[in-house]
Amino acid sequence: MSGKxxxxxxxxxxxxxxxxxxxEAGEEVVVLDNLSTGFREGVPSGASFIEGDIRDAAKxxxxxxxxxxxxxxxxxxxxxxxxxxxxxxxxxxxxxxLLGAMREAGVRKLVFSSTAATYGEPKEVPIVESAPTRxxxxxxxxxxxxxxxxxxxxxxHGLGAVSLRYFNVAGAYGDCGxxxxxxxxxxxxxxxxxxxxxxxxxxxxxxxxxxxxxxxxDYIHVADLAEAHLLALEAARPGEHLICNLGNxxxxxxxxxxxxxxxxxxxxxxxxxxxxxxxxxxxxxASADTARERLGWNPSRADLAGIVADAWEFAQRRxx
Amino acid sequence: MSGKxxxxxxxxxxxxxxxxxxxEAGEEVVVLDNLSTGFREGVPSGASFIEGDIRDAAKxxxxxxxxxxxxxxxxxxxxxxxxxxxxxxxxxxxxxxLLGAMREAGVRKLVFSSTAATYGEPKEVPIVESAPTRxxxxxxxxxxxxxxxxxxxxxxHGLGAVSLRYFNVAGAYGDCGxxxxxxxxxxxxxxxxxxxxxxxxxxxxxxxxxxxxxxxxDYIHVADLAEAHLLALEAARPGEHLICNLGNxxxxxxxxxxxxxxxxxxxxxxxxxxxxxxxxxxxxxASADTARERLGWNPSRADLAGIVADAWEFAQRRxx
Numbered sequence: 001m002s003g004k005x006x007x008x009x010x011x012x013x014x015x016x017x018x019x020x021x022x023x024e025a026g027e028e029v030v031v032l033d034n035l036s037t038g039f040r041e042g043v044p045s046g047a048s049f050i051e052g053d054i055r056d057a058a059k060x061x062x063x064x065x066x067x068x069x070x071x072x073x074x075x076x077x078x079x080x081x082x083x084x085x086x087x088x089x090x091x092x093x094x095x096x097x098l099l100g101a102m103r104e105a106g107v108r109k110l111v112f113s114s115t116a117a118t119y120g121e122p123k124e125v126p127i128v129e130s131a132p133t134r135x136x137x138x139x140x141x142x143x144x145x146x147x148x149x150x151x152x153x154x155x156x157h158g159l160g161a162v163s164l165r166y167f168n169v170a171g172a173y174g175d176c177g178x179x180x181x182x183x184x185x186x187x188x189x190x191x192x193x194x195x196x197x198x199x200x201x202x203x204x205x206x207x208x209x210x211x212x213x214x215x216x217x218d219y220i221h222v223a224d225l226a227e228a229h230l231l232a233l234e235a236a237r238p239g240e241h242l243i244c245n246l247g248n249x250x251x252x253x254x255x256x257x258x259x260x261x262x263x264x265x266x267x268x269x270x271x272x273x274x275x276x277x278x279x280x281x282x283x284x285x286a287s288a289d290t291a292r293e294r295l296g297w298n299p300s301r302a303d304l305a306g307i308v309a310d311a312w313e314f315a316q317r318r319x320x
Numbered sequence: 321m322s323g324k325x326x327x328x329x330x331x332x333x334x335x336x337x338x339x340x341x342x343x344e345a346g347e348e349v350v351v352l353d354n355l356s357t358g359f360r361e362g363v364p365s366g367a368s369f370i371e372g373d374i375r376d377a378a379k380x381x382x383x384x385x386x387x388x389x390x391x392x393x394x395x396x397x398x399x400x401x402x403x404x405x406x407x408x409x410x411x412x413x414x415x416x417x418l419l420g421a422m423r424e425a426g427v428r429k430l431v432f433s434s435t436a437a438t439y440g441e442p443k444e445v446p447i448v449e450s451a452p453t454r455x456x457x458x459x460x461x462x463x464x465x466x467x468x469x470x471x472x473x474x475x476x477h478g479l480g481a482v483s484l485r486y487f488n489v490a491g492a493y494g495d496c497g498x499x500x501x502x503x504x505x506x507x508x509x510x511x512x513x514x515x516x517x518x519x520x521x522x523x524x525x526x527x528x529x530x531x532x533x534x535x536x537x538d539y540i541h542v543a544d545l546a547e548a549h550l551l552a553l554e555a556a557r558p559g560e561h562l563i564c565n566l567g568n569x570x571x572x573x574x575x576x577x578x579x580x581x582x583x584x585x586x587x588x589x590x591x592x593x594x595x596x597x598x599x600x601x602x603x604x605x606a607s608a609d610t611a612r613e614r615l616g617w618n619p620s621r622a623d624l625a626g627i628v629a630d631a632w633e634f635a636q637r638r639x640x
């Protein structure tokens with residue numbers, strides 16, 4: 001490849017890591033981000049930056065672009081339950097506008113940042129892409145709606161598209177790491193305890209039907225994830241919408257994550273058991289066979305200690 | 321009940337029959353329809369009429385309304401495959417605006433016209449509401465997105481909502497009958513043959529795994545359907561989103577429908593076997609147990625000959 005790519009949401013966690021991988025591969029990258037949840041300093045050096053909204057993508061998209069990588073979205077599950085209209089308006093309405101702008105500009109390749117939350121509570125693990133999609137919150141529902149929208153766009157208008165359904169993304173890549181406000185993901189929260197910014201970590205439920213009673217999730221290193229996006233750009237075929245889960249296929253429990261953080265940081269990490277949260281499935285583990293077969297993806301950073309070590313280095317460097 | 325109701329899409333087939341039932345029950349009805357596919361003369365007498373778009377619903381909705389019955393949507397499956405963006409924009413974007421207007425006006429009850437097309441190709445019949453939703457076209461996907469949107473709105477903002485997933489609506493009620501342009505539904509098409517407006521009826525596939533090899537569908541009389549909407553208005557509970565299939569639970573094959581039209585009209589109805597159409601499942605039959613149990617619904621017009629006779633009377637009266 002050597003091309004020009006629009007990365008929406010490229011000032012956010014995953015978008016910035018993917019943008020950086022593209023730049024390192026010699027590609028030209030334009031980041032479009034309205035900075036509503038992203039950070040200006042998150043945009044990797046070497047990328048052009050447009051502070052703007054995907055609804056106005058038609059202002060900047062033209063036929064010089066080879067593809068769009070679409071990360072821009074609100075992604076806080078809890079907020080989506082309280083303000084669902086914000087998620088439908090931005091994630092779904094915004095993508096309608098983006099797809100329209102792509103059609104107008106003749107940009108016919110898309111990689112979309114989808115999510116395991118489209119599946120909801122699975123009946124079987126590991127989760128395959130043909131599993132029923134029963135999202136349990138508006139965030140997941142809005143991403144599922146976009147996946148359906150892309151399927152129609154590919155069939156009707158020849159878009160070549162790949163949706164990547166992420167499981168639990170973690171770790172960091174150089175200057176690019178996880179930084180949400182409020183933070184809601186387990187590994188950065190446990191690291192905040194190690195940094196003394198939080199007294200203890202809450203374990204929401206220790207009576208799940210899992211080996212140690214705590215929830216099991218599939219953690220994937222953000223750099224492995226980024227590599228899948230570059231492979232997806234090569235795999236996209238006009239008129240086809242490919243959907244791939246991205247995970248390691250290995251589940252780690254909340255307690256295993258906490259124990260790993262203890263080992264990596266040397267901090268005791270006090271934990272407090274709290275009641276289960278509604279809508280937290282016992283186990284979410286991906287089958288990534290489709291990504292391996294169709295994209296040729298081969299994640300190489302599946303070791304949890306390594307993932308935590310990279311996240312810890314980023315957290316310490318950021319220092320707050 | 322004695323209340324004031326906004327009926328979006330009340331100039332269309334199902335919307336006009338429901339509006340008429342509301343009027344006959346002594347309710348005040350305001351029809352909102354942009355006439356993009358509805359007909360001005362379809363609005364039942366006794367209803368107020370606003371020619372306008374649901375996107376502008378805030379102009380007319382106020383706290384004097386007790387509920388909204390939301391039928392306005394594009395509904396041609398074939399068109400949705402060719403122009404998916406039209407369906408996302410109108411059906412999904414339009415409903416976002418409508419829900420926003422309802423929130424602003426404090427109107428907290430909704431009955432939504434959903435569809436069996438949200439399920440796609442079923443693995444088991446009869447279809448229950450907990451079946452996987454895998455829509456096979458953008459029409460069904462857009463209606464599913466709205467169902468998910470309503471679920472979130474109910475949980476977050478106390479909306480009381482019922483989605484009614486229609487199977488094959490047929491028949492007529494007084495002056496209100498089926499009239500699509502182009503016509504795509506089986507019974508009106510066969511009746512066009514009886515009227516001499518069409519030479520023969522196409523049977524798309526006679527090698528399905530069904531008793532006579534033709535597709536099986538669940539036909540429900542539009543008056544039975546309308547009664548379910550009035551019951552849904554009574555059953556809606558704040559903060560709850562109830563989803564009910566509406567069908568008879570009896571499937572009739574394409575050949576059975578044609579044979580019934582022959583008997584009712586006395587016309588020979590030539591038929592031509594054509595290849596299967598993509599995306600036509602062999603059998604679509606509803607389980608309507610939820611509607612019976614939760615709404616107290618008891619359809620009384622399940623006889624196919626009666627459904628066809630009512631549609632035939634309407635077609636002859638319309639004369640073209």
